[in-house]
Amino acid sequence: MxxxxxxxxxxxxxxxxxxxxTVLGIGDDCALLAPSPGRQLAVSSDxxxxxxxxxxxxxxxxxxxxxxxxxxxxxxxxxxxxxxFTLALALPAADPAWLEGFSNGLFALADAFDCELVGGDTxxxxxxICITIxxxxxxxxxxxxxxxQAGDDxxxxxxxxxxxxxxxxxxxxLTLAGDDRxxxxxxxxxxxxxxxxxxxxxxxGLAHAALDISDGLVGDLGHILAASKAGATLDLxxxxxxxxxxxxxxxxRRRFTAAGGDDYELCFTAPAVQRNAILAAGAACATxxxxxxxxxxxxxxxxxxxxxxxxDLQLRGWDHFx
Numbered sequence: 063m064x065x066x067x068x069x070x071x072x073x074x075x076x077x078x079x080x081x082x083x084t085v086l087g088i089g090d091d092c093a094l095l096a097p098s099p100g101r102q103l104a105v106s107s108d109x110x111x112x113x114x115x116x117x118x119x120x121x122x123x124x125x126x127x128x129x130x131x132x133x134x135x136x137x138x139x140x141x142x143x144x145x146x147f148t149l150a151l152a153l154p155a156a157d158p159a160w161l162e163g164f165s166n167g168l169f170a171l172a173d174a175f176d177c178e179l180v181g182g183d184t185x186x187x188x189x190x191i192c193i194t195i196x197x198x199x200x201x202x203x204x205x206x207x208x209x210x211q212a213g214d215d216x217x218x219x220x221x222x223x224x225x226x227x228x229x230x231x232x233x234x235x236l237t238l239a240g241d242d243r244x245x246x247x248x249x250x251x252x253x254x255x256x257x258x259x260x261x262x263x264x265x266x267g268l269a270h271a272a273l274d275i276s277d278g279l280v281g282d283l284g285h286i287l288a289a290s291k292a293g294a295t296l297d298l299x300x301x302x303x304x305x306x307x308x309x310x311x312x313x314x315r316r317r318f319t320a321a322g323g324d325d326y327e328l329c330f331t332a333p334a335v336q337r338n339a340i341l342a343a344g345a346a347c348a349t350x351x352x353x354x355x356x357x358x359x360x361x362x363x364x365x366x367x368x369x370x371x372x373x374d375l376q377l378r379g380w381d382h383f384x
Contacts, residue, residue: 064156066184073165074149074179081178083145083198093180095145097198103145104197104204106136112189117232122160124251125191126167132276133195134175134255135326139274141205141264142197144177144257150194152187175257203264205272205330210290214270214331216355217340219256222279223315224249224304226322236314238306246306253326258347263330268339272330278321283329284363296320296355298375299368316375320365331357 064072075088085094097103110129112118130147137144149168153160172179177195228246231238238246256274263269271290275282279301287294301319308315332340337353344351358364365373 069156073161084178084180087180095196101198102201104137104140104142104199106133107194108132109192122163123167126164127171127252129191129193130168130171131253131255133193134257135274137197138255138257138260139272139328141203141260142199144175145196145198146178146180147193147195149182150192151184152190205264205269207271207273207286208289210271210286210292210331210357212357212359214357215334215353217330218352218354219259219328219349221302221304222325223307223318223322225324226318227307242306250324256328256349259349262343262347268336269330269332272328275325275327275329278323280321293358293361294355295358295364297366300354302352
């Protein structure tokens, strides 16, 4: 039987040189990180709980990917560069097959973003995964939620809704054919953090405010509006539906793109004069960007169709306690 320290050594302590910013990694009471001179730390934590954020029996490889991806997405929303992360892991049992798959999925994504596991904790209990991630950014460059300005365009990266469509299929709310189910499920289980785009927006001074879309666009955009003391007009028919959702009826497309959740795309606001630069940044990062609305001085969120006609739809984002 694996002990706690055997588990850490075998599956999470890697025999490789630490990156330059990691002064001390796994093995002591604290990790020591050294941001580049003149840079600020960006820190975020996310928890994934079995039965709440993922189904019991979820594939450990994709689960390892997703638990880090959602944290990288927070850094992307601020325009930060990843440095390292800690992992707190509660496990019902020390299952070697599960641990190997989980650590493989976790480290494949960590290596892709040069983000090192520097510490954490393990214990026995219901499956619960908590990651705290650290990044760095130049002072004054962070894309904060309180910086949207009236007249800004509202932009979305990538596509929306396929993750919610997959969840609907798992919950038997609708039926998806095999290939469509697999494609939509990939968006649910393995989101792509938009770190390169977030950095381009921040470092180029292209955007004012940003966040990542985890609980549904209308709910998450509401956080920007509240922090910025502004309103918005959102064109639901301009929202970029995922390739599987794009073939569904209009009412479902509108609902899942606007309030689906689990997209982990960026929503950001930017002055109209930056439109060409933002399109170029998206192309350079191989990430589609779509203009979907405007920030208004009048409070409230107004939903309209492609012709600008008001839509009377009751949509809201995901709430973990509702």
